[in-house]
Amino acid sequence: MQTQHRVIFGSSQQMPELATGSVQLMVTSPPYPMIEMWDDLFAKADPKIAKLWRKLEAGCGEEAVAQIYDAMHCYLGEIWQETFRVLIDGGVACINIGDATRRLKGKFKLFPNHARVTEICEKIGFTALPYILWKKPTNKPSYKGKGAFLGSGFLPPNAYVTLDCEFILLFRKGNLRKFEPKDPKRYGSAFTKPQRDEWFSQIWTLKGTRQTENEMERRTAAFPDEIAERLIRMFSIEGDVVLDPFLGSGTTIKAAIGYGRNSVGYELDSNFLSIINQKTANSGKGAVVQIIKR
Numbered sequence: 001m002q003t004q005h006r007v008i009f010g011s012s013q014q015m016p017e018l019a020t021g022s023v024q025l026m027v028t029s030p031p032y033p034m035i036e037m038w039d040d041l042f043a044k045a046d047p048k049i050a051k052l053w054r055k056l057e058a059g060c061g062e063e064a065v066a067q068i069y070d071a072m073h074c075y076l077g078e079i080w081q082e083t084f085r086v087l088i089d090g091g092v093a094c095i096n097i098g099d100a101t102r103r104l105k106g107k108f109k110l111f112p113n114h115a116r117v118t119e120i121c122e123k124i125g126f127t128a129l130p131y132i133l134w135k136k137p138t139n140k141p142s143y144k145g146k147g148a149f150l151g152s153g154f155l156p157p158n159a160y161v162t163l164d165c166e167f168i169l170l171f172r173k174g175n176l177r178k179f180e181p182k183d184p185k186r187y188g189s190a191f192t193k194p195q196r197d198e199w200f201s202q203i204w205t206l207k208g209t210r211q212t213e214n215e216m217e218r219r220t221a222a223f224p225d226e227i228a229e230r231l232i233r234m235f236s237i238e239g240d241v242v243l244d245p246f247l248g249s250g251t252t253i254k255a256a257i258g259y260g261r262n263s264v265g266y267e268l269d270s271n272f273l274s275i276i277n278q279k280t281a282n283s284g285k286g287a288v289v290q291i292i293k294r
């Protein structure tokens, strides 16, 4: 089956290329609020955030930190809202996100991103479903080793637990999807019993791309192919349209090609074009990939 794939270089805050109710599944991993590697992106996306960081530097502690965190989630929220519009009734949204810990102005703080995304998506109208915990076997405590809170050796009580799990949050828009009895595409998309037993259990132990992939993928914090592949096979059928509004290196499109789904990805940074081309070219199966620059 030939499938169609669109890579759109532009912001997914608005997705005018997609009609309302035209997408069956969203699989994505956004920039994580309060993780340092994404500070510049958020500050560029919303000048209010850049201003708040300056306010923090000038000494307005707690209040500015809370406002920065709110504004970052407000930015992501625009994309969850737009995703809700383009999904069909019964469509599923899968959001891979990690919590953050950070010491700001000498004070340690946890930013529970998974909880904030869940609250925002529920307000938009999504139904939250049981989520997956992605456990990375040898995850480093934080970006570039900064803010590693393992410091107290073997002495209680002041050490912090390492964040070595990320969340894969699952949401549904509206009702369960309906199919004709024995729908051939649905039956053609079935998984095996061992796959079902493993994929539908709550903890997935998988290596992150940091341990397996190249420099460009590290720069975009790509998730492993297997995450996108499992989610696509669990929550869509052949011929469906899969959306990734934070495409990065193109992992979701690669997985969609591999499993006979159509796809659309949005990415702000056109420097990822060559890695997206590489990933999608090798996935084969008669896929047509169109690159669109807004």
Ligand SMILES: C[S@@+](CC[C@H](N)C(=O)[O-])C[C@H]1O[C@@H](n2cnc3c(N)ncnc32)[C@H](O)[C@@H]1O
Residues within 6 Å of the ligand: 010, 011, 012, 013, 028, 029, 030, 031, 032, 041, 220, 221, 222, 223, 224, 245, 246, 247, 248, 249, 250, 251, 252, 266, 267, 268, 269
């Ligand atoms: C965590 S990375 C995604 C990595 C991806 N899952 C992969 O496997 O390569 C998040 C990406 O979202 C992009 N991004 C941030 N805001 C965006 C927006 N409004 N529209 C489109 N892309 C955006 C960033 O440039 C970054 O590449």
